[in-house]
Amino acid sequence: MDDLHSIGMEKGLLYETIISTENEAGEPNAAPIGVICKDKREIVLYLNHATHTLENIKINKNFTVNITHNPLIFVNSTISDLDFNYFKKYNDKFYIKEAEAFFTATVESVKEVEKEDNIGKTTVNIIKANVNDIIIKEKQFTPLNRAIFAIIESLVYVSRIELVDDNTRNIYLERINEMTRVVNRVGGLDHKEAMKRILKYLEDK
């Protein structure tokens, strides 16, 4: 039987997914949400207040996590509502037809916390959920994790940093700091270790 590890999700990493839910009127909704793999069959989401996803999850106590690399699904579900014909039902739950894989989840707990970031104070809802059915539609797929890309982007700057003027160098260093934050938020131990080596290399120069 499949679990999160067998579909390539590792404990502690955050994956970029599309979560599909259903509102009280029975209409589907989709939004790009980061999903943290906590264990073989356990995930955690951080959801902002006043979003359809949160409302629907609170009503139904369940949702579907869609794994896809399709860029238009990410864009359309962010800047507008994803068209109805992108969805299909698995048992009585909406999923996204073009997803490479998807799984259903049942909410275990919802906890509200205050969070402060560079934009200001916001209320975040921490959703713990258990994974139910995992459906793989395309054999060759990997869940989307941003850490390796943050590292590759940092390496692009590292390899150019000695060729540029001070102003550009500061922009590069600021970007590497930003990428370090991404790696610490979404990556695994090997990503964090790789990022540490990059920072040490820059320090020693």
Added chain:
Amino acid sequence: MDDLHSIGMEKGLLYETIISTENEAGEPNAAPIGVICKDKREIVLYLNHATHTLENIKINKNFTVNITHNPLIFVNSTISDLDFNYFKKYNDKFYIKEAEAFFTATVESVKEVEKEDNIGKTTVNIIKANVNDIIIKEKQFTPLNRAIFAIIESLVYVSRIELVDDNTRNIYLERINEMTRVVNRVGGLDHKEAMKRILKYLEDK
């Protein structure tokens, strides 16, 4: 028989890989290099002057393209030389042991061109090569393409752009421009279309 399409590489897209080569003394070298898929069995690289990879490729007329998500291999091969014990031989060619897949390639042509970017004028060598053997070591893998990550990063800014001050907004817009350049360089038609929608959405606001 496998070809680039069957291992998930699409025509026109650029993939982040590690290229392994051998120098005149028979020692292995590895470097992170972008590989453009031109056709089922044809690739193109853009290599900077005075790099070991270029020198070795000119000597041997062949090289190995390693597909991996291992962050330490990317970091170590950029900031230092990859340790000898990372390599193994397939027939008489070096590849990287931990790669999820790799393929050997034979140079068809090398063309020098002058290129100008924000750093200045540089000489770039355009290498056309034919793909020989493709070896898949891990069933579940995907070649690394940055386009979807550039789109996801842009969407993070899009979803926050109305919450921030003018200064931060300008930083976000500059990043979205940078991500648009990445998508145009490494992405496919669907990625470019997705990016266009993001830009149009921002314009219409």
